[in-house]
Amino acid sequence: MSFKDVPPSHPRYQSLLMRHLIAEGGKKGIVADSGLIAHGRGEAFDYLLGEKTAPFAEKAIEAAAALILESKRPILSVNGNLAALCPDDIAEIQRVSPLGIEVNLFYRTPKRERAIFRHLKRHGVKSILGLKKSDTVRLSSMDHARRIVDKNGIAAADTVIIPLEDGDRAEALVRDGKKTVVIDLNPLSRSAVSGTVTVVDNIVRVMPLLIRKIKETAALTPSQRQEILAAYDNRAVLKEAEAAVRRHS
Numbered sequence: 001m002s003f004k005d006v007p008p009s010h011p012r013y014q015s016l017l018m019r020h021l022i023a024e025g026g027k028k029g030i031v032a033d034s035g036l037i038a039h040g041r042g043e044a045f046d047y048l049l050g051e052k053t054a055p056f057a058e059k060a061i062e063a064a065a066a067l068i069l070e071s072k073r074p075i076l077s078v079n080g081n082l083a084a085l086c087p088d089d090i091a092e093i094q095r096v097s098p099l100g101i102e103v104n105l106f107y108r109t110p111k112r113e114r115a116i117f118r119h120l121k122r123h124g125v126k127s128i129l130g131l132k133k134s135d136t137v138r139l140s141s142m143d144h145a146r147r148i149v150d151k152n153g154i155a156a157a158d159t160v161i162i163p164l165e166d167g168d169r170a171e172a173l174v175r176d177g178k179k180t181v182v183i184d185l186n187p188l189s190r191s192a193v194s195g196t197v198t199v200v201d202n203i204v205r206v207m208p209l210l211i212r213k214i215k216e217t218a219a220l221t222p223s224q225r226q227e228i229l230a231a232y233d234n235r236a237v238l239k240e241a242e243a244a245v246r247r248h249s
Contacts, residue, residue, distance in 0.1 A: 015043065015051070018085060018204060025084030029115040032107040035081045038164065045185035046202050048248040049241075053209065056240035057201035063232040064161075064181045064197045065213040066225040068097055071159035071179070075100045075129075080107075081164050082203060083116045087123035089207035094125060097214045099161065102153035103130040106166060129153035139172055147172070154178075163203050165191045187241035198234055200241035 006016055022039045025031035053061075068074045076099045078090060083103075094101055103116050117131055129135070129150040137155045139147040147169075149155045160173050163183035167190025173180055174194050182195030183206050192198045199206050217225060 014204075015046075018043070021084050022081065025080060028119065029112055030119055031080040031084050032105075032112070034107065035079075035084075039081060042164070042185040042202070045245065048245045049185065049200070050244075050248065051202070053201050053205050054241070054244055056237045056244070057199055057206070058209070059232065060197055060199040060234075060237050061201075061206060061209050061213050062217070063228055064199060064210060065217040066220075066228040067159055067179060067181060067197055068099060068161070068214060069217055070222065070225050070229065071098070071157075073100070073157045074098055074159040074161065075102050075153050075157040076161040077102055077104045077154060077163075077165070078116070078120070078130075079103075079105055079164055080112070080116060083119055085204055086207045087120055087125070089211065090120060091124035091126075093207065093211050093214070094127075096211060096218075100153055100157070101125055101128050102150050103128060104149060104154065108148070139169075139176060159196075162191065162195075163206075167191045167194070170194050187238045187245065192238060192241075195234060197232065198238060198241075200238070 006013060010016065018039070022031055022036055026033070026036060076090070076093065078101060090101060093099055103113060105112060113131055117128055120128055129152055135151050136148050137151045139149060154160055157178060159179040159181065161181045162170055165182060170180060170182060170191035171194045179196040180194070182191045182198045183203050184192045184198065184200060185202060186192060187200045192200065
């Protein structure tokens with residue numbers, strides 16, 4: 001039995017679809033082997049969250065939209081899992097917002113970078129940073145491959161959107177003075193705790209909601225967007241998310 005034989009009425013259809021996309025991404029060289037493990041870990045937390053977007057996540061998505069629109073140089077960091085799961089959403093969020101797009105990988109090889117570049121281009125993503133070796137610089141606060149960033153992308157950004165991110169780089173970006181929007185299903189992770197705004201929800205649900213909220217928030221004045229950010233409490237959101245996980249444990 002293959003995924004194409006699974007009817008949309010299947011109660012686990014969305015979960016099986018994500019597994020299929022991740023597995024296919026692995027076959028295409030987009031997703032690293034460790035990406036499959038990371039997806040499984042996230043799936044467990046999603047189950048504990050009820051596999052739906054909670055009110056605390058909606059608050060964070062609203063704040064994330066306001067922060068993106070109020071930033072001078074916001075960048076979306078794209079890894080293999082994000083590229084496999086949400087390529088159309090990446091193209092759409094690039095179209096409706098000031099977000100730049102940078103491919104940034106932990107398991108970095110030229111072959112894998114090219115595979116992700118071609119995949120994103122096929123789905124309509126236009127300008128993609130992180131591929132020109134002549135434009136790479138290194139974050140001073142890290143000592144492994146993820147410190148390599150694009151000088152015109154993450155290095156120059158004031159706000160970085162980091163879905164499905166490893167904790168040490170999330171913390172390093174904050175140490176470098178950048179604001180971060182973390183999208184993570186684990187409210188206890190270092191990435192989640194270090195974020196300026198943390199959305200505790202599944203990336204496949206977050207991206208369409210974030211796109212919609214950006215469109216809505218773009219109609220507000222800068223002062224109204226600043227009011228949203230001033231009222232937002234990331235620690236409170238994380239506490240609500242942790243409580244939700246514990247209730248379902």
